[in-house]
Amino acid sequence: MASISALEYERDFYGWIHHNIALLKRGQWADIEVDILIDELESMAKRDKYELVNHLVILIAHLLKWQFQFNQLNELYQNFRGGSWRATIAEQRQQIARQLKLSPSLKSALLPAIEEAYSDAVDLAVKETGLLTKAFPKECPYSIEQLLDEDFYPDSK
Secondary structure, eight states, X not given: OHHHHXXXXXXXXXXXXXXXXXXXXXXXXXXXXXXXXXXXXXXXXXHHHHHHHHHHHHHHHHXXXXXXXXXXXXXXXXXXXXXXXXXXXXXXXXXXXXXXXXXXXXXXXXXXXXXXXXXXXHHHHHHHHOOOGGGSOSSOOSOHHHHHOTXXXXXXX
């Protein structure tokens, strides 16, 4: 039966999942392909962290744009209010909050995720603003609390 499960895994991942759920529910431990199941569970954990990092990249990039380019655009376009930036910042905070609510243990991964996200956020901010990399701090200037605070917007320079 295990080889049928392996074929099913290659052919129909969704079916393989439900097959293994049924095996678990029936207590058929010997028929479960433990190595594949472990790989998939590890992959799920990596995906959750990867998703968190991606949300942080976009959030931090927009906060950097807010801090380092808002005044410049406001002078150029006198009615510039950064509405789409605000919306993106709010959406990313909501996505992060939802993810942390669904997986509270990810909170312990926040600091490393911020550190991992920061260089990509700077790269994105550089591409979107035209500013030089050296215009931005070498390390993330925002605390975890600030990043998650729906009312926090950095002072513009």
